[in-house]
Amino acid sequence: MRPMIKKRMSAPYREVSSRLKRLLTEGRVIEGSLYRSDRGNTPRHQLSDRATGRFRNIYVPADFAEDVAAWSANWAEAKRLLKEMSEIARAELVEAITARTGRRTVAKPGRGAKGSASGGPRRKCPTATRRSKG
Numbered sequence: 001m002r003p004m005i006k007k008r009m010s011a012p013y014r015e016v017s018s019r020l021k022r023l024l025t026e027g028r029v030i031e032g033s034l035y036r037s038d039r040g041n042t043p044r045h046q047l048s049d050r051a052t053g054r055f056r057n058i059y060v061p062a063d064f065a066e067d068v069a070a071w072s073a074n075w076a077e078a079k080r081l082l083k084e085m086s087e088i089a090r091a092e093l094v095e096a097i098t099a100r101t102g103r104r105t106v107a108k109p110g111r112g113a114k115g116s117a118s119g120g121p122r123r124k125c126p127t128a129t130r131r132s133k134g
Helices: 011-026 062-101
Strands: 033-039 042-051 054-060
Touching: 011 062, 033 062, 042 062, 054 062
Parallel strands: none
Antiparallel strands: 033 042, 042 054
C-alpha cells in the first residue's frame, strides 16, 4: 500500500512542533482560568474550568497565584499551537489527496447541501409550521 502523504514533516509543521515541545519542557500547563475575587477584606484566587459540563473551582493560595497564572497561559498557548499544527496537517492532507486524485476534496463554504452546516440556506420543516384552525 502506498503512503498517502510524505513521512517527513514539512518546515512549518516542524517549526510549530518545536515551539510546542519547548513550551512543554519549560514549564507546567494547567487547564482553566485563574481569577481573583474579593471577599471581605482579602482577595481570593480561584482556578476555574469545566469538567463533564460542570464548573470546577479550586482555591489557589496567593503565593501560588503567579505560578498558576503562568501555567494557565502555557495551556492556552499549547492549545493555540495544536490548532495551528492541525491546520497545517489538514492543508497538507488536502494537497496530497488533490495531487493524487486530481480533484479538490474539500467543499468550498456555502456550496454544501442545503440546510447543512456548510453555510447553505436553512429551510423550515414543513411539519413544524403551525396552522390555525379556521
